[in-house]
Amino acid sequence: MNVQDRIKKAHIAIMQHKTFCSYSGILACGKVKVNDDVSTAATNGWDVYYNPDFIEQYMKPDPELRFLILHEAQHKAYRHLQVWRALHDENAQLANIAADHFVNLSLVDMDAGEGFIKMPSVGVQPDPKYRGWSVKQIFEDLKANGEGQGQGDGDGMDEHDWENAMSGDPAKEQERANEIQRAIRQGEIVRRKMAGKGAGGADGVFGDLLQPKIDWKKVMRDFITETCAGRDESSWRKPNRRFLSYDVYMPSMVGTTMTELVIGFDTSGSIFGGDEMTVFVSEIKTIIEDIKPTKVHVIYWDTEVAGHQTFEEGQFAVQNLNIKGGGGTDGSVLFTYLKEHNINPQAIVQFTDGYVGDWGNTNVPTLWAVTSDLVAPFGTTIRVEV
Numbered sequence: 001m002n003v004q005d006r007i008k009k010a011h012i013a014i015m016q017h018k019t020f021c022s023y024s025g026i027l028a029c030g031k032v033k034v035n036d037d038v039s040t041a042a043t044n045g046w047d048v049y050y051n052p053d054f055i056e057q058y059m060k061p062d063p064e065l066r067f068l069i070l071h072e073a074q075h076k077a078y079r080h081l082q083v084w085r086a087l088h089d090e091n092a093q094l095a096n097i098a099a100d101h102f103v104n105l106s107l108v109d110m111d112a113g114e115g116f117i118k119m120p121s122v123g124v125q126p127d128p129k130y131r132g133w134s135v136k137q138i139f140e141d142l143k144a145n146g147e148g149q150g151q152g153d154g155d156g157m158d159e160h161d162w163e164n165a166m167s168g169d170p171a172k173e174q175e176r177a178n179e180i181q182r183a184i185r186q187g188e189i190v191r192r193k194m195a196g197k198g199a200g201g202a203d204g205v206f207g208d209l210l211q212p213k214i215d216w217k218k219v220m221r222d223f224i225t226e227t228c229a230g231r232d233e234s235s236w237r238k239p240n241r242r243f244l245s246y247d248v249y250m251p252s253m254v255g256t257t258m259t260e261l262v263i264g265f266d267t268s269g270s271i272f273g274g275d276e277m278t279v280f281v282s283e284i285k286t287i288i289e290d291i292k293p294t295k296v297h298v299i300y301w302d303t304e305v306a307g308h309q310t311f312e313e314g315q316f317a318v319q320n321l322n323i324k325g326g327g328g329t330d331g332s333v334l335f336t337y338l339k340e341h342n343i344n345p346q347a348i349v350q351f352t353d354g355y356v357g358d359w360g361n362t363n364v365p366t367l368w369a370v371t372s373d374l375v376a377p378f379g380t381t382i383r384v385e386v
Contacts, residue, residue, distance in 0.1 A: 002052075003034050003050065003052040003056060003186075005053070005193065006062075006065060007032065007034065007050065007055075007065070008049075009062075009070065010062065010065050010066045011069065011103075011118075013062070013066060013173060014027065014066060014070065015027070015190075016144065018117060018191070019116075020066075020070060020110070020116065020117070021187065021190050021191050021193070022184075022185055022187040022188055022191040023070060023073045023077065024106065024186065024187045024190050025182070025184065025185075025186035025187040025190075026073045026076055026180065026183045026184065026187060027073055027175075028145045029046060029103070029179055029180055030046035030047040030048060030076070030181050031048075032047075032048050033048070033049045033050070034049075034050045034051075035049065035051070035052075036051060036052075036053075037049055037051075037157070038050075038051050038159055039051055039054065040054045040058075040074060040122075040138045040157060040158055040159060041054065041055075041071075041157065041158040041159070042069055042158055042159040042160065042161050043071075043072045043075050043076060043080060043081070043158070043160065043161065044134065044161035044162075044164040044165045045075065045076055045080065045081035045082055045165045045176075046076065046165075046176055047160075048069075048072045048076075049161075052274070055068075055371050058121075058122055058157075059120065061118065063115060063117050063173065063263055064114060064118050064119075064120045066116065066117045067118055067119055067120060067313070068120065068157065068158070069105060070107055071100075071103050071104065071115060071123075071157070071158060071167040072109065072158065072353065074103040074106060074107065075099065075103060075160070076105075076180060076309045076317050077180065077183075077184060078102075078135075078292075079177065079180060079313065080099045080102075080103075080135065081160055081161070081162055081164070081165035082165055082166065082173070082177070082313070083135075083313055083315060084098075084099065084135050084136070084139075084272070085140050085162070085165070087135070087136065088160075088162045091139075091143065092162070092362060094139050094142050094143055094147065094319060095135075095139060095160075095162075096160050097138075097142060097147070098135045098136075098138040098139035098142060098162065099126055099135050099203045100123065100124035100157075101124055101126065101127060101130050102130070102135050104119060104123065104124055104125070104126040104130055105126035105127065105128070105130055107119070108128075109131070110344075113152050114289040118198035120157060120305070122157045123157025123158070123241070124157070126130060126329025126331060126350060128150040129292050132285075133362075134289065134316065146199075152318075156186065158378050160241075164312060177294075177313070178381065181373045184292070195324050200362050212272055213373050221345075222327075223299075223349075223365075223380060227294040244356030257296060258330060259293065259346065260293060260294065260295045260297070260343075260344070260345040260346055261287075261291070261295070261296050261297070261298060261345055261346065261347055261348075261349070262294060262296075262297045262334075262338065262343065262345040262347070262348045262349070262364075263284055263287065263297065263298045263299070263348075263349050263351070264299055264301060264334045264348060264349065264350040264351065264352075265298060265299065265300045265301070265323070265325075265351050266280075266301065266302070266325075266329065266331075266350070266351055266353065266356070267300040267301065267302055267306055267307075267323060267324060267326065267354035268302040268303075268325060268326070268327060268328060268329040268355075269325075269326050269327060269328065269352075270329070270353055270355060271304070271325075271328075271353055272302075272323075272325050272326040273354075276351075276353060276371050276386050277323070278383075279371075279384060280384050281321060281323075282300060282368075283351070283369070284321070284351075285316075288311065288316050289316070295310060295311070295312050295313065296311045296312075296316065297309070297310055297343060297345065298310075298311070298321065299334055299337065300324050300335050301325070301329050301330075301333050301337075302321055302325045302326065302327035302328055302329055302330070303328040303329065303330045304325070304327075304330070304333055305333055305337045306324040306325040306326075306333075307323070307324035307325070308337075309321065309323060329356050329357055330353060330356065330357050330358055331350075331356025331358055331359045331360050332350065332357075332358040332359065332360030332361075333360070334348075334350070335352075335360040335361060335362045336360070338362070338364075340374070345364060346364075346365070347364065347365045347366070347367070348362065348364050348365070348366040348367070348379075349366075349367045349369065350366060350367070350368045350369065350379075350383075351369045351378075352368065352370055352371070352374075353370065353371045353372050354368075354370040354371065354372040354373075354374030354376075355372065355374070359376055359378070361378060365379070366378065366379030366380070367379060367380050367381075367382065368380065368381040368382070369382055369384045370382070370383060370384060371383075371384045371385075
């Protein structure tokens with residue numbers, strides 16, 4: 001079997017896997033080229049390149065080849081070469097290493113020991129130290145420890161084509177970014193369909209909210225994912241032509257993605273500086289990194305809006321949060337603020353202890369993550385254990 005056929009076979013295996021099928025749409029974005037233009041493998045954030053000699057010599061087992069393919073797919077999905085351009089301009093080698101730490105550790109965790117993929121002996125070996133860190137956090141840690149003093153690309157497994165990552169055409173860049181977001185949504189729909197096969201184990205969302213000992217983190221992430229995915233429409237009656245060459249039938253899609261999310265952060269005196277604040281920050285990080293909205297508003301409020309930060313296109317790190325507040329509590333001020341500033345998100349997540357005085361009102365789908373036994377009069381309420 002030649003390299004081109006092996007790659008095609010690996011793509012099909014990934015599309016049929018119960019977890020990694022979520023990358024099905026991403027694999028269809030851009031072109032896949034097998035030639036000698038690169039020494040190993042490479043991506044510019046859209047197209048992917050493989051050197052046939054490198055594949056034959058270093059990616060002999062199929063699990064290692066699937067790992068490499070998913071490695072490039074994650075760079076595309078997270079838009080690393082576009083989002084973290086400033087890191088590359090500061091230190092190209094550290095930017096490459098940081099992005100690969102992020103990707104490789106993520107893939108190892110997704111595989112969870114199943115063996116469908118295997119980290120090759122070449123490349124940046126995943127360091128558990130960086131579990132849950134952003135690319136920028138990893139970059140700063142590597143820099144603080146004096147690593148990557150030289151400039152350069154390549155780590156033994158792949159190269160990052162930063163030079164061609166931006167076309168110079170803003171309209172084209174936005175079109176590609178939108179296509180990647182649609183691909184992520186498509187992959188999630190496929191994953192959920194795959195999860196529905198077999199006995200049990202299907203993802204529960206709102207149906208489990210009344211059950212005791214609920215995994216509120218999962219429900220919160222599922223709420224946002226469902227709010228986002230629910231706005232997409234897929235049709236299995238009209239197969240996506242991109243996948244027909246693989247003899248794989250995938251749905252065509254029409255719809256929007258999670259372009260704008262508001263996270264309300266109760267910073268009243270009863271919460272400010274306490275354990276609740278640590279929990280809230282941890283979960284804000286999880287939401288943004290898992291859901292990857294195009295734009296996120298983090299709004300701090302007590303009896304008024306004390307602060308408003310906006311994070312776009314993945315430019316988020318915990319250390320950038322500028323938390324303000326410490327006064328009384330009025331839960332309605334966030335919704336008033338959104339109306340006054342003409343902010344129209346697809347979903348709102350409110351973190352609070354529930355002692356809000358006035359809950360306010362909105363027509364936007366709202367999830368209340370509450371640390372007490374109180375239940376909001378509208379939206380969906382989950383209990384947050386502190």
